[in-house]
Amino acid sequence: MENPASKFEQSARAISRMMGIIFAMFMVVGGFLVYLMIDPTLSAFSPEPEALVVVTPPEEDDFDKIENGIHLRTGFVEGEGLMTVVNNCTNCHSAKLVTQNRMNAEGWRSTIKWMQETQNLWDLGKNEDIIVAYLATYYAPGEKGRRQNLENIQWYALEE
Ligand code: HEC
Missing domain, CATH: 1.10.760.10 (Cytochrome c-like domain)
Structure with missing residues (x-):
């Protein structure tokens, strides 16, 4: 004959095991989400190196x-x-x-x-x-500050 106390113990153990598994899953998913916040593009896992940004000063x-x-x-x-x-x-x-x-x-x-x-x-x-x-x-008073004459202009005929 089964001992009812041991049956209770068994189901308690099963429940606590389930809770442990759920907790572990939460930790894994939560950890991943936290990681996503730090590295949203998962760049640490991308095989290609990040492109170098070369800033050249104006010549x-x-x-x-x-x-x-x-x-x-x-x-x-x-x-x-x-x-x-x-x-x-x-x-x-x-x-x-x-x-x-x-x-x-x-x-x-x-x-x-x-x-x-x-x-x-x-x-x-x-x-x-x-x-x-x-x-x-x-920049003398006589100089009117006109712009320079235009050069190399391509004129075009106005059409009616
Ligand atoms: C240390 C700062 C400084 C430097 C360098 C400087 N200026 Fe000025 N200048 C000023 C300030 C401030 C004004 C007044 C600006 C305003 O009225 O908004 C001014 C105004 C002027 C004006 C207008 C004056 C008027 O009566 O409206 C002329 C022209 C001028 N500067 C020419 C020069 C020239 C030429 C040089 C180079 C030698 C020079 N500035 C360098 C500060 C400077």
Whole structure:
């Protein structure tokens, strides 16, 4: 004759085994989900190495490219002292603030002085003469700041 207590014990053991299996499954699935949060693309298991992203700095030639007599990056006219102006006059404000102005040497010098006194512009040293000469030449009052003439235009006939 069977002992009812041992039957109870058996089913208790079965239940606890089932709970153990369910718990283990939860742990596996849960662990996988946590892993998915860390590595959603499963990249650790992907056989191919991740593509290298090579960042090449802009080539020097491109960075300060001059086309049709215009320094493309800033819009300054090509001329002696161009790079000195680019390096000293485009740090705080756009080059446009400079190129939209027309002054003689005296005017440019006093604008520079004003910036030095009120806007923390540094002492330009010998470069000041280079800069003033450039500006007074290419951004003088007579110069209207017209754009350069168009070149290599392909005209087309207007149709009625
Ligand atoms: C240290 C910062 C700094 C540098 C470098 C600098 N500027 Fe300025 N400049 C300023 C500030 C600030 C203003 C005022 C901007 C505004 O009004 O919004 C200004 C204004 C100007 C103006 C307009 C003045 C006006 O009356 O409206 C001109 C022109 C100018 N700068 C030319 C130059 C030139 C040429 C150089 C190179 C020598 C130069 N800046 C370099 C800070 C600077």
